Amino acid sequence: MNESRQLGIASELDRLADEYYKEQRYDEAESVYWLTLVIREKALGSDNPELAASFRNLANLYESRGRWAYAEKFHRRAIDITQAAFGADHPTVMIELHALAENYMNQEKYEDARLVMERQFLFWQSVLGEEHPFVAARAQKYKLLTDKIESGLQSNVIPFPARTAQASQPS
Numbered sequence: 001m002n003e004s005r006q007l008g009i010a011s012e013l014d015r016l017a018d019e020y021y022k023e024q025r026y027d028e029a030e031s032v033y034w035l036t037l038v039i040r041e042k043a044l045g046s047d048n049p050e051l052a053a054s055f056r057n058l059a060n061l062y063e064s065r066g067r068w069a070y071a072e073k074f075h076r077r078a079i080d081i082t083q084a085a086f087g088a089d090h091p092t093v094m095i096e097l098h099a100l101a102e103n104y105m106n107q108e109k110y111e112d113a114r115l116v117m118e119r120q121f122l123f124w125q126s127v128l129g130e131e132h133p134f135v136a137a138r139a140q141k142y143k144l145l146t147d148k149i150e151s152g153l154q155s156n157v158i159p160f161p162a163r164t165a166q167a168s169q170p171s
Helices: 003-022 026-044 049-064 068-086 091-106 110-128 133-156 160-168
Strands: none
Touching: 003 026, 003 049, 026 049, 049 068, 049 091, 068 091, 091 110, 110 133
16 A cells, blocks of 8 residues: 555544544544554654654543653654654744643643743744734743742742751651
8 A cells, every 4th residue: 555545544544533532432542543653654654743643642632531641752752753853943843842841730740841831932932022922821821830830849848947846846
């Protein structure tokens, strides 16, 4: 079967998997997304940017099932593929990074999320300018995250006198 035919089948299967996903038939969606991944990888090779879509679909599926750590691996693979194809500073890479940052937040990996969000914020700011609404929305989301990190750090800090009292109490 030629590459064009294989990719046509993969696209049709993607649509089927998307329908299963919308209907919350996650097991069927997962099987079809995996089949799509295998077909695309065989037809295109393991580093083709079209393959990143298959990894992204699987990541989204696993996130919808609360399997955040597993989904993270698929986001990372999609990022690796898009970076290799387009370079580190490309809009497609930034979109993939956004998905990874959201994943990190759901795993409560706030510092990891902050680093990824900062990278993409600086990119969009340089491309679109500080006044662009998209940049403003990213800045607001970044600030909310940094505030969350700061408040978490503050709530985990025991004031000095309380630490002394705790240390002197028998366990």
